[in-house]
Amino acid sequence: MTDDDRVFKALAAPSRRFLLDLLFARDGRTQTEMESELEMTRFGVAKHLKVLEEAGLVVVRRSGREKLHYLNPVPIRQIHDRWIDKYTEKHVATLIDLKRTLEEES
């Protein structure tokens, strides 16, 4: 399994994306803290966090018996750079801002 395969496979599950959302909102959470946010047993959460960690999307820091989780934005940015070049980036960013503005007005 290649590195990028691990990243994309990790992102393929809604539960794992939700975990990333949680960490994006606030970093440094423990597994137990995140368990309460998912409708799933702790085993499921543990499994998902392991997949995210092995993909490098989440990095961990041990503190006693706790394991603190942090979001790593680097792989996400690399996905972006794979299919969006510098030139296109400007146009797309503008387009999305415009779309957001229109949606807010309606």
Added chain:
Amino acid sequence: MTDDDRVFKALAAPSRRFLLDLLFARDGRTQTEMESELEMTRFGVAKHLKVLEEAGLVVVRRSGREKLHYLNPVPIRQIHDRWIDKYTEKHVATLIDLKRTLEEES
């Protein structure tokens, strides 16, 4: 199935990422043209292109009996924006440039 689920599922398969790579290198290809680049029957390629199209990652234009495929960068950018805020973006971009520079020197 939600929109974003379709996008991430579409990106989860290596064959489909390869198809996006082909379209990133050069847009407007037909299905038949791309078949020769994959070690797979045309049915597989057709199926993958359909998944990419339904995810909005690829948009098509019909021309007679041919179907021309174009890469749509918008969903990719939205992935980026979901987990990378404006502030972090600068740091990450710098970090990746630095990493690339170091790898080129070695």
Added chain:
DNA sequence: TTGACACGTGACCGAATGGTCACCTAACTT
């Protein structure tokens, strides 16, 4: 109009995936 060509559909199969559970280790608390 006949045949070749580009593409679509639905069924099918082996492999991988999401989630659960029984059981386990390590660290903190009192």
Added chain:
DNA sequence: AAGTTAGGTGACCATTCGGTCACGTGTCAA
């Protein structure tokens, strides 16, 4: 020391997924 808390492991099962195949539709060229 004993109980509690945070987390890890390997087996298991239902479902999904990647890829193939037989067959069908519409378009172009001679």
